[in-house]
Amino acid sequence: MTEPPVRTPRIDDAFRIAGEHEVAGRFDEARLLLEQILAAAPDAPGPLHLLGVVAYRQGRIDEALGFMERSLRINRDQPLPCRNICEVYRALGRTGDALDAGRRAVALGPGDPLSLLNLALIHSDRLEFDDTIDCAERALRLDPKLAAAHFELAKAYLVQGDFARGWEKYEWRYRIAGAAPPIPETDRPQWDGRPLGAGRLLLIGDQGFGDVIQFARYIPWALQRCPDLVVAASPEMRPIVEQFGRFPVVDRWEQVQGFVAYCPLSGLPRLAGTRLETIPAAIPYLRADPERSGRWQQRLAALVPSGYRRIGLVWAGRPTHRNDRLRSCGLARLAPLADTPGIALISLQKGPAAGQIKQYFGRAPLLNLDPEIDDFRDTMAILDHLDLVVTVDTAIGHLAGAMGKPVWIMLAHAADWRWLLGRSDTRWYPTARLFRQSAPEDWDGVAAVVARGLRG
DSSP states (O other): OOOOOOOOOOHHHHHHHHHHHHHTTOHHHHHHHHHHHHHHOTTOHHHHHHHHHHHHHTTOHHHHHHHHHHHHHHOOOOHHHHHHHHHHHHHTTOHHHHHHHHHHHHHHOTTOHHHHHHHHHHHHHTTOHHHHHHHHHHHHHHOTTOHHHHHHHHHHHHHTTOHHHHHHHHGGGGGSTTOOOSSSSOSSOBOOSSOOTTOEEEEEOOSOHHHHHHHGGGHHHHHHHOSSEEEEOOGGGHHHHGGGOSSOEESSGGGOOSEEEEEEGGGHHHHTTOOGGGOOOOSOOOOOOHHHHHHHHHHHHHHSOTTOEEEEEEOOOOTTSTTHHHHOOOGGGGHHHHTOTTEEEEEOOOSGGGGGGGGOOOSSOEEEOGGGOOSHHHHHHHHTTOSEEEEESSHHHHHHHHTTOOEEEEEOSSOOGGGOSSOSOOTTOTTEEEEEOSSTTOHHHHHHHHHHHHHO
16 A cells, blocks of 8 residues: 655745744754755745754854855845844854844834844944944834843943943843743742841842852842841852851752842842942952862962962853853963963863863963862862962952952953953952953954063
8 A cells, every 4th residue: 555645835834834943942843844945945035044043043153144144145125134144143253244234124124123132232242332322222212121122221331330320221131031030930029128127038149150259249238138138049159158147048949938028149239329439349258268278278289380370270161151152262362371481370160161271282381170179169279379360251250359369351352241341450359450352352462461461
């Protein structure tokens, strides 16, 4: 008995189903169906563009660009493809091309707030913050509840030191589509900063490790108003948070009970009314455990040649960070540092990037401590016995700064808002010195300046 013929859906039906797969995150299914469509209709702009979207969402950025550019060569008159290709150009660091595409998307769809939002993002990457603010405000006139546009305004205000407006807009960060909430659904209110009397306050160590380290300085301020405190944070942050007092620190939501209000740590600067000139900077506010510090003193004495300056080194952050491609540089890009006489490089690098040490052939000795560093307790103990830390924008920079240790932080051209604009110092960490790219992805220039600083 012969099999009945398989009925092939029409191209428009198949395209619709592929779109449903993409929205639902079924990328392999979407890709297979789109490839079948393009086998029958190679120049269909819609399927070409959607295949580019799927490739982008799977991390194949160059491939995504190829499909999207093919689509636009066929049909340049639709705002959505122009809007979407902006993010691909941004991911590749091609901000000029992103700007052109973004402006075209706005011209083709002047009533689309998302095109204006994309254009705001591009201007932010180019440090054109007046234009960022203008585009974000125009987007909000079209959609006043567009959380991502409010957040772009927050970053534009904060990076320019306008904390009064910046903190207020920063509160929109958890309303952005797809953003994980800081706490599971609750009927308890977010704290307004007023004393709670006998009520228990829940503080949440939100966002990344660096954010927790930076904003943990506000825990004493909160304790003055709410002595009954519990902090929810990831297990890695326990050695940090526990230094601020004798209160419960939990890492599972089911351990949190009886609180009457909550607040993310990153929300405390707003409640405290922090301005640029009033950033709490009682440094150090973190310290290494004396016993562990003593053990690492002996360990480093055995490892580092006598008379060498000990330079801690970190070249990459967590790869899951949304801006990791821009903030991490790779060990090979820091080769000029290794030519400095009289130094020993102490790698504090954790994660997959520590594997780059296998390809290191620099003049300065490089010690790989990754296998011996269990947690931030070890890292703090090691920092006690280094002359300087050189790091990209990671938690180690925050940690060294919070401990009052000399730290040089290497920043991307479009650096995070907390480092402000054009400054080589930071009020958040008085012992830190900032080294900025003069152009996007110019790690070679940063490495050269840092190397000169080490020799000087």
